[in-house]
Amino acid sequence: GVRRLTAPDIRARKGGAPIVGLTAYHAPAARLADEHCDFLLVGDSLGMVLYGYDTTVPVTLDMMIAHGAAVVRASRHALVVVDLPFGSYEEGPQAAFRAASRIMKETGCGAVKLEGGCHMAATVGYLVERGIPVMGHVGLTPQSINTFGSFRPRGRDDIESEAIAADAEAVVSAGAFAVVVEAVPVRVAAALTRAMPVPTIGIGASVVCDGQILVMEDMLGLMPRVPKFVRRYAEIGSVAADAIARYAHDVRNRTFPGVENTYADPGFEEPEASA
Ligand code: KIV
Ligand code: NA
Incomplete structure (x- = not known):
């Protein structure tokens, strides 16, 4: 039979053939993407794309579990990564473990993703030491929309780019097996990709990253407006x-x-x- 890709398989692809990621929120999307992708991300962007919210903040753990389970059932090759939603992990490592272990047990996914850097390093370490592979996410972290004020790109000045480098370093040192780098200039993405011992997965982070991810509905032409970093492969x-x-x-x-x-x-x- 087919052996599904694992977090260590993705980790081992550092510096090798580019890693292909795509979001999938439900069974038909998972069936379409599974054989072509290395990992499928059940992103909390589903709150905006599927549920019509303005941000990802309202997304719940139950929503992520329902969609994550559907994607695992409808795939067999790609690693399935499920986002921890806003409010389910920020309180501390133990709250994060409760949320992440529910996701792993109730969906069968192979890893979780959480947003944040230095202030999340202890949480990443706590999860990884207890058997939960974690993908990091730095740069533009959409769950922080209310403190950022907008979805503008990050890291365009020295203060921000140094903060992003410190964030990536912190979650990777804590044991993240890969790190999503969202909406940063090529200079920042290149420095991170060079410095990190694990793959960088870019979205709006240029071609220098070790892999790429897009939101499926964006690249298929299902969303009326898309960011500059999206290529629409179909309408x-x-x-x-x-x-x-x-x-x-x-x-x-x-x-x-x-x-x-x-x-x-x-x-x-x-x-x-x-x-
Ligand atoms: O929620 C999501 O779709 C994401 C990716 C765009 C990285 O976090
Ligand atoms: Na997300």
């Missing part, structure tokens, strides 16, 4: 809208359902259509 949204418009037209014209969509009923006489 599924307009394909879907056209299909829905044709369905509505066919229902209104009674051309759907057709005979091929209708169960045979030999003895039945069609009544005269009323005028």
Whole structure:
């Protein structure tokens, strides 16, 4: 059978062939992406993409578990990484362990991801020492939207770029097996990728990273607006809208359902259509 990729497999890819990550929130997405990706991220971006929230702050642990379990059921090759949502881990290592162990037990995923650097290092260490692989996430950390004030790129001055370098160093020293680097200039991403003994996974962090991740709905053209760092590989949204418009037209014209969509009923006489 197929052996699913593990956190140590991803860790071992440092400096090698680029690591391919993509978000997946549900079974059909997982089925599409599994064979092409090294890891699938059940990102808390699902709060914005699927649930229509303005930020990821309202996302709950129960939401992450429901979506994470669906992605694990529908995949068999890629490592599944599930985000710890805002409020489930910041209080301290023990709260983080409770949340992360529920995610691991109830979804069957292979790792969790949490946002933050220096102030999260103790938590990362606590989880890793107790059997929970952790992916870090530095730079733009969307759960901090209310203290940042906007989703603007990070690390564009020396103070911020040095803080991001210290954050990455802290979570990696604590045992993170990889670290997502979000929305930073190429200079910052290159310095981190050179300095870190584990893979950097870029999103809006240039081509220098050890791997890349995107939000699937962004790259498929399902979101009306996307950040500069997204390449739209398809326009599924307009394909879907056209299909829905044709369905509505066919229902209104009674051309759907057709005979091929209708169960045979030999003895039945069609009544005269009323005028
Ligand atoms: O929630 C998410 O989708 C993420 C990635 C974009 C890194 O954290
Ligand atoms: Na996230």
